[in-house]
Every structure is written in structure tokens, then in C-alpha cells.
Amino acid sequence: MRAHYGKVTAAFAMISALALSGCSAGGDSSEAGAEAVPCEASEGPVELTFTTWVPGMDQVVELWNTENPDIQVQVQTGPNGNSGTYQNFFNQIQAGNAPDLGQIEYDALPNFRVQDGLENIAECEGIADAQDQFVDWTWGQVTFGEEGSVYAIPQDSGPMAMYYRADLFEEAGIEVPTTWEEYAAAAEQIKAQGSYITNFPKTDVNWFAGMVWQNGGQWFANDGESWDVNLTSPESEEVATYWQDLLSKDLVSTLPSFSDEWNASFNTGQQWTWVSAVWGATTLSDGAPDTSGKWAVAPMPQWEDGGEAAGNWGGSSTAVLKGSDHPAEAAKFALWLNTDPEALALANELGGLYPRGDVGHRTRGLRRRRRVLRRAEDLRRLRRRFREREPRLHLGPHDDADLHGRLGRIRCCHRWLRHPDGRSRERTAEDRRLARIAVHPRLRVVPAPLPDLPRSAASRKGRGASRVDGVLLQCAEPVEARLQHAAFPPTTPSPCTRAADLRQDPLRPRPLGCNRLAG
Amino acid sequence: MTAAPATAPKRQRGGRPTANSADTRTRGPRQSVMSRSAAMLIMGVFTLYFLTPIWWLLTTSTKTGGEITSTAPLWFTADSLGTFFGNLGRLFSYGDGLFGRWLLNSALYAGVGALIGTIIAAMCGYALAKYEFRGREAIFNIVLSGVLVPATALALPLFLIFSQVNLTNTMWAVFLPSLVSPFGVYLARIYAAASVPGELLEAARLDGSGEIRTFFTVSTRLMAPALVTIFLFQFVAIWNNFFLPLIMLRDQDLFPVTLGLYAWNSQISQIPELRSLVIVGALVSILPLIIAFLALQRFWSSGLGAGSVK
Numbered sequence: 001m002r003a004h005y006g007k008v009t010a011a012f013a014m015i016s017a018l019a020l021s022g023c024s025a026g027g028d029s030s031e032a033g034a035e036a037v038p039c040e041a042s043e044g045p046v047e048l049t050f051t052t053w054v055p056g057m058d059q060v061v062e063l064w065n066t067e068n069p070d071i072q073v074q075v076q077t078g079p080n081g082n083s084g085t086y087q088n089f090f091n092q093i094q095a096g097n098a099p100d101l102g103q104i105e106y107d108a109l110p111n112f113r114v115q116d117g118l119e120n121i122a123e124c125e126g127i128a129d130a131q132d133q134f135v136d137w138t139w140g141q142v143t144f145g146e147e148g149s150v151y152a153i154p155q156d157s158g159p160m161a162m163y164y165r166a167d168l169f170e171e172a173g174i175e176v177p178t179t180w181e182e183y184a185a186a187a188e189q190i191k192a193q194g195s196y197i198t199n200f201p202k203t204d205v206n207w208f209a210g211m212v213w214q215n216g217g218q219w220f221a222n223d224g225e226s227w228d229v230n231l232t233s234p235e236s237e238e239v240a241t242y243w244q245d246l247l248s249k250d251l252v253s254t255l256p257s258f259s260d261e262w263n264a265s266f267n268t269g270q271q272w273t274w275v276s277a278v279w280g281a282t283t284l285s286d287g288a289p290d291t292s293g294k295w296a297v298a299p300m301p302q303w304e305d306g307g308e309a310a311g312n313w314g315g316s317s318t319a320v321l322k323g324s325d326h327p328a329e330a331a332k333f334a335l336w337l338n339t340d341p342e343a344l345a346l347a348n349e350l351g352g353l354y355p356r357g358d359v360g361h362r363t364r365g366l367r368r369r370r371r372v373l374r375r376a377e378d379l380r381r382l383r384r385r386f387r388e389r390e391p392r393l394h395l396g397p398h399d400d401a402d403l404h405g406r407l408g409r410i411r412c413c414h415r416w417l418r419h420p421d422g423r424s425r426e427r428t429a430e431d432r433r434l435a436r437i438a439v440h441p442r443l444r445v446v447p448a449p450l451p452d453l454p455r456s457a458a459s460r461k462g463r464g465a466s467r468v469d470g471v472l473l474q475c476a477e478p479v480e481a482r483l484q485h486a487a488f489p490p491t492t493p494s495p496c497t498r499a500a501d502l503r504q505d506p507l508r509p510r511p512l513g514c515n516r517l518a519g
Numbered sequence: 520m521t522a523a524p525a526t527a528p529k530r531q532r533g534g535r536p537t538a539n540s541a542d543t544r545t546r547g548p549r550q551s552v553m554s555r556s557a558a559m560l561i562m563g564v565f566t567l568y569f570l571t572p573i574w575w576l577l578t579t580s581t582k583t584g585g586e587i588t589s590t591a592p593l594w595f596t597a598d599s600l601g602t603f604f605g606n607l608g609r610l611f612s613y614g615d616g617l618f619g620r621w622l623l624n625s626a627l628y629a630g631v632g633a634l635i636g637t638i639i640a641a642m643c644g645y646a647l648a649k650y651e652f653r654g655r656e657a658i659f660n661i662v663l664s665g666v667l668v669p670a671t672a673l674a675l676p677l678f679l680i681f682s683q684v685n686l687t688n689t690m691w692a693v694f695l696p697s698l699v700s701p702f703g704v705y706l707a708r709i710y711a712a713a714s715v716p717g718e719l720l721e722a723a724r725l726d727g728s729g730e731i732r733t734f735f736t737v738s739t740r741l742m743a744p745a746l747v748t749i750f751l752f753q754f755v756a757i758w759n760n761f762f763l764p765l766i767m768l769r770d771q772d773l774f775p776v777t778l779g780l781y782a783w784n785s786q787i788s789q790i791p792e793l794r795s796l797v798i799v800g801a802l803v804s805i806l807p808l809i810i811a812f813l814a815l816q817r818f819w820s821s822g823l824g825a826g827s828v829k
Contacts, residue, residue, distance in 0.1 A: 049769075051769055053782065053785070053786060055786060055790050076688075076769035076770055076771070077769075077771045077782065078765075078768075078769060078771075078782055079765070079778075079781055079782040079784075079785040079786075080785040080786060083781070083782075083785040084765050084781075087766075088765070088766060088769070091675065091678055091679075091766060092682075092687075094679070095678065095679050095682035095683075095687075096682065097682050097685075097687065099769070258787070258788060260587060260588055260592075263587075263588040264588040264589070267585075267588045267589050268589075279788075282790075282791060283788060283791055285791075286584050286585065286791030286792060286794070287584075287585075287588055287791060288585075288588070289584075289585030289586075289588075289589065290585070290589055
């Protein structure tokens, strides 16, 4: 409650302060956005501060400090990002005394970008060349597809897989599902046994994003000038419909995630599977100790038979925060932290980080998680697959409350997709909701042209018939709007002009911002 | 908290004729068995309601991380005592004894802060009650309006101010704001007006005592119950304060215990073994409050009754 109040007041203070600074700074800031600031090394010994909440990070930094007497890093710890540290970063950036480096999760990074809270370190030594050391999609998360921009160094990721109770599946003679279709069928069989196949996490937006991710959905895209927001693409809707169906038939439970109740349901065999990130094994081994050794891990069920797609849940980066006096040294440290094999191994062991760089994928670790798993080689195989997986979903700037609220709506709307028409062209209410995203003075909402959709009398009748239906119907509307961001200066012609090429070769990695045209 | 003073004197003061005074002594006037048992039932339910979480905290702190989910939530396990001390040991050894450090910090912030805060509030309230000067009411009204402003709303402005003078991420950032207590001033003024007779102060002046000496030797004694109450309020408020340290502090070594436990709690998804430490830590962190209440209770409950009977 208190934290919430703080968030609100902080947000107000921030918005008003940004509005003020926006007036005074004017054009200068927009120019600075495009080209990376020259990154020169400071003279003499440097002291950096690094705020993180990853356990054991102080020991990793200790390693750096002994090797680099001239660049000493001091670690500061606090609650994890969304529990207050991000808000503190914003306050500190505002007050001009932010730490040099900060731990920022991928879903929060764009918020820092649009509020001008990050230093562009692209010009710093070795940064541009470092791209090869990271998986493409992680690099995409820290550059936002802007030319000549790098705002953070990728750190860890949370590739997803399916943990399942091998013993229970064997006993019941149920095949371990490999596709979502089989998964739904297994859910019914398991329900007949008095258990649930899994729990639908009502509050984990990023879990849902991982599901959409696997299906190739795209929520946010940036073409260098503006952001496309699209929460109801066919891919997203397919995922939502699928889970809605399971929910309506009561084939999945809806316990609050990570609660004791939830842990107990795993421990007592009430849940047979958990589609979760690589860090999920630790959660299971601690929350469900009685089931130790009974779990196995398999790839996520696929939408297409024989598919190899996986999603991602979680992960963070090391960002150089605005106002750092020593961006060059900070960038150097961030790069070391996320590419040095020794540092990665240590971070993996102590903090349980699943590294995001290619380098990281080769390190040892994951030992702690194996004890819960029956077949450790599964995890090794999966790791290889995660590395090769094609990047899909990119996270974008959002008003947290709004995005969460909207997804909350999607989740709450039990009947939403079963509306006879499912779509409507009316989008005034949606526009109004989008306008709320644009409370930020630098963001502007421009409605995007909507696809021409059939508008049956039934849908209007549905709207009129019940107020509840009216709300439900809004959920199914295509949420498309372009959030134009004034701070992004015009760049080279949009890569989206090549949309035709993309259509011909769907496997080719899409440049950011082209989803709407290409899809 | 629960020690209700005997109510018999009050009833007699109520002016009720003494015709059934014998009855009064035994079980109060016109109290039917029904209403009495109803009252007891309601009280019982509420007692249960308030004590259950504490009971849960107590039982759960005697379990290992895994046992929390796999055993009965409100009862002990076979090896409770051993696990409890094991948890306690891990609590104080985890992260190089970080928890002990947090406890000390909290004790410092809350103990010293409440002590100084009480003295300041007492002096302020006493001055407002006992001295006539221009703007007295205006000052009092401003202080009183301070009661209405939630401390949370002030945290961010305070952060920006402290940033200007480079005091963020220091002990001062948490310590200084907790010294002021508008409610304490209000309480001190009311109490001083009621319990410190002007004649006594005049007598002290005639005897040659200076104002400051009078305040510390005569007035504070008379105001003692109020001071204890203010101290207790301040102590609890600072001990439980969470938002201000969250905003001000970055260095773990400066955290008070509330913020430290919160930080641990937010890391549970990464290090689940912290779960049991957070629970034991929560239990340990409320002990000082309970001790403070029990130790100071007789002072302030007697203070509450003072003045009710002449």
C-alpha cells in the first residue's frame, strides 16, 4: 500500500519535473538522442556505484575490483526492481545523483529510455563490437532498434520450458504433451484424476508475454520514430483464447503465484506441470521439497507439430544511468560483468542468473537446479535450443499500471473472446485508454488505421444489451496506436519499407518496428 | 494494552443511587448473562483474529523452507525447537550477519530518534501550553496541520532536498526526519496544560529556579505519562517506517530491519531459502516492540487514567 502511494507521488513528481525540463532543454535533448555521445575515458582512478539486487553480485564485483585497481565499483543492494528500486532510480536520476550503473529488467528498460534515463554507450570502447557476443534478441532489447545506440548490456534471460511430474504422467499413462493441443487434452484427463495440469498465473504479465512470445506475437515495435503498440494481434489472441478455454472449463487452477498455497499445490501433486523459465527449477525445489527428483523438463508445448519455439520469462540488463560521470568506465565494467567467463560463472552460481550472452551459454552452473530434476540432460539439451531460438517479442515503453491493467482485463474477461463477433470497429473507449498512456509529456497517441473488420448487428446488439458485454467487447478490439515519441529524432528511412521482402522470407529476423506491416 | 482499570469508581461517579451497590460490586449493574456472554464471545473472536497471524508467525518460524508448505500451518513439527534455533542461527549469520546490523540500525533510528523526538516535542508542547507569546496559536495550528500530512507524501520532497545537500544514503537521511512529531507536540501541549499547574511554576520561579531547570526537574516529572506515550508512539512509528528508508538508502548496511526484510522478501523468487529467514526475521523484528510495550505499559496506562478521578 505504502509502496503504491510512493509510486503515485513519485510518478507525479517525475512527470511534472520532466515537463519542466522538457521546456527548458528543448531541442538540444532531441539532437543528443540520435548520435551517441563521444565516450572518453576519465583520467585518474575512478569510483563507480552499481545498484543491483542479484544475490552474490558483490562477490562478482569483488573479482573486478581486485583486477582493476583504477576502476573501483561499489555495490549497493535493495529490493528488486519493481518493488521500489526502479522508482528510486527515477527519483535519483531526477535529483541528479543516480548510481553509475543499475540493474534493469528488460520489460522496464524502455521506460527508462523514453524518460531519458539512460546513457547511450554505443561509442564507448568495445561496445559496438560486443554485439557478436550476445544472442541477437537480447541485443535488440538494449538498442530498441535505434541506429548507433546501445543503452545497456544484456545480462540474464529466462528461457521457458515445461517442468512436469514424470512419475504422475507415467502412473496415469498419459502422454507428455508436445503440442498445446495435446496439452489441453491432457488437462482434461488430469482433471478427471482430480488434479490440475497447471496453474494460470493471473498476475504475471510477463509469463503471459512469454506465451505470446512463443507464438510469435509482437506487442511493441519501434521504427526509430514511433512505437507501435499491438496487444491483440492474432498471435496474442490465439494464446488468450487457448487459456480462456482452459479457464472456462476449469481445467487449470488460478492460485496466486508464488504464494504458500501455490507452493503447496505443487508439493501435493495438485499441479502436474509448470511452464516456466529456467529459474523455475529452484522455485520448485524449495517450494515443493517432497517432490524432489520427480520432475522432468521438456520443451514448451508447441503450436505447430514439430515446432521448436520457446518463450522467455524474465531477464535483465546492466544499464549506465543518465548522469554518470564516468560512462566509459561504467560501460567497460558492464561489458566485463556480462562477458567475462569467470564473472558469468560466478553470477550463475551465486545469483542463479541464466546468462544472456553467447559466452554465458557455455559456462557451467545450473547445478543447484538439477537436484530437483530427474533428467539433467534434458536441461542441457534445452539450453542449446534456447540459444538458437529465434528472437521474437520485444518489450516496449508502457505505463506499467496501464499495461498491467489492460492485461488484467484480458485475463479477467472470462467471456471476452467468445463474443459472437469478437471484434468491433468502435475504438473510442480504447482511444481514451490509450490517451492515458500518453500522460507522459513526450508521448503522443496517434490512432493507427484499423483493419477493415466485419461489423455485424449482433455485436452492436451485444454492446447495447449489457454493460458488462460492452466492457468485454472492448477487450477484443484491436489495440493499435502509435505512440510517437518526440525524443526519437528522425533517422534513416524506416526499415519497414522492406516489408515485401519480409513477407517472402518469414524466417528472416525482422527489424524492429516492422511487425505491423509484415504481419 | 489490555489492562483495563477497574471500572467501579467510574460508575459510582455516574451518580447512580447506591441502592444496589452490593450488586455493583459483584457483577455490575443490570448485566444479564446473555449480554455478558455475547460481549465475551465478540472479544474472544477478535482476540483470536488478532492473535492468529502472530501464532502463525511463531509456528512457521520453527519450520524449514520446505516444511512451510508441506505441514499444518498452525501447528509445530516434530523437530520444531531444533529447526527454530537453526533458522535463528542462519538468520544472524546470513550475509555476514547483515540482520544483526539491521536490528542495530533500527534500534538506533527508533531508540535515539524517539528519545530526541520526545524531548523536542515535550519542550515545544510545554512552551505552547505554559508561555504566552505572540503567534502562539498560529504556531500550534501549523504544527497541528502537520498531523494531517501523511509522512509518505513528504518522503519524495525530502529526498530531493537531501539530495541537494548530499545527505541521501546516509544515516542522517532517515534519522533527521524522524525527530519531528507533530502529534507529540499536540499531546505534550494538552497534557502540560492539564497536569502542570501554573502555581507550581510560579513557586519554582520564586524559589529561584530557571525556566530550563524548572522544565527538566519539575515539569517533565509531571508530564511523565505523556512523555512515555509520545516516546512509544514515536518508537513504533520509526521502527515501522518503511517508505522513507526505501527512498533514501541504497547501502544495505544502513537499512533498518523493515527495509532489509522487504529486500529479502523481494528476492525470494531467486533465492527461495530466504523465505524461512524472512519469517524468522519478522518474528525477531517485532520482539522489541512487544518488549517496549510491556515495559512501558504501566507508565502510560496509569497516565491515561490520571485526572479521571478527583
